[in-house]
Amino acid sequence: MGRELVGTAVLLISIVLVLAVMFAVPWWVLVAGPTGRSGTAYRIGTGACVVGYVCVPVAMVLGHGPPQFDPAAIVGDVALGVLWVVFVWSLIGLVVRGGLGVAGVKGLRTTRGVAVAVVVVSLGLSVFGVYEARRIPQVRTVDIAIPGLADGLDGLRVVVITDTHFAALDREQWSKGVVDRVNAQRPDIVGLAGDLVDGSVHKRRDQVAPLAGVEAPLGRFYITGNHEYLDDAQSWIDYMASIGWQPLHNAHRTVDRDGDRLVVAGIDDPAGADVAGHGPDLPAALAGTDPALPVVLLAHQPKQVADSSAAGVELQISGHTHGGQIWPFHYLVRLDQPVVQGLSKHADNTQLYTSRGTGYWGPPMRVFAPSEITVLVLHPQR
Known part of the structure; x- marks a missing residue:
């Protein structure tokens, strides 16, 4: 119990310090420097930073903590995204301002010019980021050569969706659009590689329900991500099964097309290790498979590839990273x-x-890390 309290205290202190830095840098670049630390604009800007510093963590706790108050989550999430963008470009502004100073270009006019540029770029990227995140993802097609894949499975189309994170903002129509785009790719197999939702079945099922319309003749497979374990992962496993998906809860299925076969396996996210009956178990997932058949494994986190490679898995499919989501978080x-x-x-x-x-x-933002619906086209390795 003592260790848990120490760990919680360290986490809270870290969050307080990180947020302090994230507000302090924009304050210095956009408020203190351009105003000379005096006047009405300085007082208003400083007050806004202080209010933001207090309100952002409060909104995040109310929205993502036990209260699960969706309006607070929306406010906190949007504020955090904008803050990150402003913080990053304020840092860049500091570097630019320093470079100009070395070159002999100094003074209040230069400081204000840099501040205006930071605001314009941050505003533009924030608007672009919201558009990029909210649109139906573009399709990314990748050809992959698989050792041992039967010639009859050449051109097999595995469509991957992951990290949908259905949450406080209602995205039911977006969900329907994703289903339409997935079906347009004529998938043989569809894999959903975890982090389906943030929240309970009761609160999020309407957003997830359209996924029942995904069409894949050789199977629709689902695994848990770490975010399912923030609520009740088993409820989501049961719900996905109820709408026609096959949960791969440390399990596998052998798919067959005209007598040629392939193993599709899935393992839990490591976050499930603290939940009874959950947690990744690759040996269990592969138990009873034909060793002559290639294995395609759904595993939410890329770092699970260490175990996959040790087991001789031919292809692991993962998500989790979001490609960084908002540059330069990658x-x-x-x-x-x-x-x-x-x-x-x-x-x-x-x-x-x-x-x-x-x-x-x-x-609800993506900056220089666009979302994707992935089509993996499998070919025998020649």
Whole structure:
């Protein structure tokens, strides 16, 4: 219990300090510098930063904590996204201002010019980011050569959606649009690689219900991501089964097309390890498979590829990273995951495809990390 309290205290202190820095840098670039730290604009700007510093974490706790108050989640998420963009471009503004100073271009006029540029760029990218996140994702097609794949399965189309994160903002119509675009790709198999929702079946089922319309003759497969375990993952596993999807809860299915076969397996997200009966178990997922058949594995986090490659899995499909979602957050993601997006090769000839995700989490924004519906076209390795 003592360790848990210490861990919680460290987390809270870290959040307070990080938010302080995220507000302090824009305050310095956009408020203190251009106003000379005096006057009405300075007082209003400083007050706005202080209010934001208090309100953003409160909104996030009310929205994503036990109250689960959706309006607060929307306000907090939007504010956090805009804050991140403004913070990043304020840092860039500081660098530009320093470079101009070295070049002899100094003074209040220069400081104000940089501040205006930061505001314009931040506003433009925030608007663009909202559009990018809310639109129906574009299709990304990738050809992958699979060792041991039967010639009769050449051209097999595996459509991947992941990280839809249905949450406080109602995206039922978006969900229907995603289904239409998925079906337009003529998939043989559809895999949903986790982080379906944030919230309970009771609150989010209307947004998820359109997924019943996905058409895939060889199967529609679903695994849990870490966010399912923030609520009741088993309820979502049961719900997805009720609308015709096959949950791969540390399990596999052998799909067959005209006598040629392929193993599709799935494992839980590591976050499930603290939940009875959950947690990734790759040996259980692969138990009883024909060793002569190639395996396509759904595993939410790219770093699970270490176990996949050790087991000789031919292809792992993951999400989780969102491609960073809002630039340049992908540099931080890379500290935790071996890959941020795209196709990569790993030990023992295991290939990993990491999707940038179909939706978004938190801030309804994507900046330089577009969402995707992925079509993986499988071919025998020659």
